[in-house]
Amino acid sequence: MPAPIRLRELIRTIRTARTQAEEREMIQKECAAIRSSFREEDNTYRCRNVAKLLYMHMLGYPAHFGQLECLKLIASQKFTDKRIGYLGAMLLLDERQDVHLLMTNCIKNDLNHSTQFVQGLALCTLGCMGSSEMCRDLAGEVEKLLKTSNSYLRKKAALCAVHVIRKVPELMEMFLPATKNLLNEKNHGVLHTSVVLLTEMCERSPDMLAHFRKNEKLVPQLVRILKNLIMSGYSPEHDVSGISDPFLQVRILRLLRILGRNDDDSSEAMNDILAQVATNTETSKNVGNAILYETVLTIMDIKSESGLRVLAINILGRFLLNNDKNIRYVALTSLLKTVQTDHNAVQRHRSTIVDCLKDLDVSIKRRAMELSFALVNGNNIRGMMKELLYFLDSCEPEFKADCASGIFLAAEKYAPSKRWHIDTIMRVLTTAGSYVRDDAVPNLIQLITNSVEMHAYTVQRLYKAILGDYSQQPLVQVAAWCIGEYGDLLVSGQCEEEEPIQVTEDEVLDILESVLISNMSTSVTRGYALTAIMKLSTRFTCTVNRIKKVVSIYGSSIDVELQQRAVEYNALFKKYDHMAPTAAPTPASVPQISQAPFLLDGLSSQPLFNDITTGIPSITAYSKNGLKIEFTFERSNTNPSVTVITIQASNSTELDMTDFVFQAAVPKTFQLQLLSPSSSIVPAFNTGTITQVIKVLNPQKQQLRMRIKLTYNHKGSAMQDLAEVNNFPPQSWQ
């Protein structure tokens, strides 16, 4: 059988594949070749085959049949075989496969091998994927290697020990004697991994932590090493951008943090060195900032003196002004953690933090927002709120809900005056009204109720707000409630805080009815509106009849909630109304009031809505074989990417069209939502219509186009038609 191809050949071949299918085919062919090669127990080429297998594994193809081969490679005498075998074991095996236990003996032998690189491979593998059984068996060997003078092996043994401790915590004691001399090493690699090992032990066991603090005098040792690093001047092997082994410095600082936490003596012993590092470190490159950052975290976590803490926060403040966005991010994260404990110190940097609200980076903006809310207090509320409201205006939608909630909370806690409070709430409702959380509405209503002297002002402002646009549900709900409650103040023009407006009762009812009818209002909002209309019957004098008519219409509403309310209110009218003998109207005899679509099939084809946004002309979308479909449009001013189309289908032939189904499709950049139709029969002779609502989302403001499909039964046969609608008026999508 020909020699298996080399790894490089395989890679080259796979790269020529132009499709996923071609690649898969090549790989399958190669896998078959490899499998037969494995079966032949070919020792020479096994390493080559496993290398290829690992490459294919990285691309995502199954490679488990190579697991046993890896073990055979590990058992081989050649270094090359062992190297690829161990790599394969680390990538393909884990403790869930029983196969891995077979490695234990090989690893044990290799830990005692004469070549240090083989020993290194064994330590590496054990440290990556050794199971608890393996660790238990081999811990002794690892401990021995921890004491060797060979620095290459010693550093690997240290990390391997960390893994062993993680898998089998009871073995920690065993490594304790070996740690005594670890910090006397000159080799930085060993020092680094030793600090990692000590950190692991201190974090896992409070006893160990206490032991290291008292008996081993670990803190002075670490301080000494750190001092040497800072003072030692230029050392080419460990230099990174002019700083001596920053990785080791950061590790040591982290260990110092653990040792100094909640311990006065240790904290005191490290105060000086921390101050020294904080003031002497070069900040022009990232490495210097990494060290400073770690120092700051340590200072904040241990029991440091207040001068040191202020120094730390000032460093963070300087970070905030840094051009590097990573540093700003890191600074904001740390400030968030410390704002509770060192509030005053963080306050000094408030203006910089507020500037970060205008940053382009989303992660930075989020942190700046959270931090800003944490910093709001009675003194800075006006200034902060201005910034936060500006932020609410311009931020991404994912922030608006949190920001709105935060503003409400802050306003509630620190509002300097009632008027300011109401103004702020109004501002939030009008700019981000659709993002306000549902539970905020009752809270706001409660707030408004409690500020008695502001009722007239509030209701006037709310009325003005929804006059222009009533698509933002929370705003409309609050406004509807207030109008219902304080409508009498509104029409009597009693406002003191600002210029009172002239409003008639009919105008108020107009707006509430528009809310009721609009397709953009949710069921909850309609409930609010209906209740408000009802309440006005006791506050208004001239329009009570109109109110009664509106309320009774909804007595047959499809929406159960509305129906129940309407029926109950109606009953109240009948019971307590002594003055109106001709009370109850019948629905069909009131054509002037705009009817809701779900009630009436029998009405002639008059336009169903008073278009909300300044009269978008309606169009005839389809007219053929006696079937005519008209589109009427509604758009919201604050959310102009939504267009609500109401279709009306009418039939001028002499027979009904039954099982009528209307379907629509739009181009890819649009989104479509089709609500349920009023019925499935288009009655003959234009005696009735089917209405259906379509909501179109058009974020890119592209020209609206639609393809429609109509299916229905007419004169005993099934009819079907496809059509394109291209005559949308520009106002419906621009």
Added chain:
Amino acid sequence: MIQAILVFNNHGKPRLVRFYQRFPEEIQQQIVRETFHLVLKRDDNICNFLEGGSLIGGSDYKLIYRHYATLYFVFCVDSSESELGILDLIQVFVETLDKCFENVCELDLIFHMDKVHYILQEVVMGGMVLETNMNEIVAQMDAQSRLEKSEGGLSAAPARAVSAVKNINLPEIPRNINIGDLNIKVPNLSQFV
């Protein structure tokens, strides 16, 4: 602790995939794809830290990445690692690759996947940082390569031997030696290459 180290190119093709915590194969590939999509969306003037995707780790894990020419180097770490420190570590790793491969480019990573794994093994072991001194790492790699070469390397000896023999420059041996002619042609022995 470092949970995973991923290197992929601008189109999402994996060039190095190393997990320090066990995931089943399909999940591994999913993680690579998800990470690629998260990282691709990032602008160049945004910070290099990302909250991790839903598959890898939980709220404690961050993705720290750096973009070099056509490759993304992504380290998934937990809160025990310093974010700025990991940025430096990625730089050290890439500079080490540069030293080992002489002006490293994506093709080097593609064709020498095993060597890249070995280099990584000298820098990070079991999810923890082992060595950060570039010269040290390069020296160790050189020593191990020499060891491999003396055994014949991954390609295994036989192929080398055959091609070596094929390439020997043998001198021209004349077919007819005219012994009658006293002027014996002495062949010009050229150097063995």
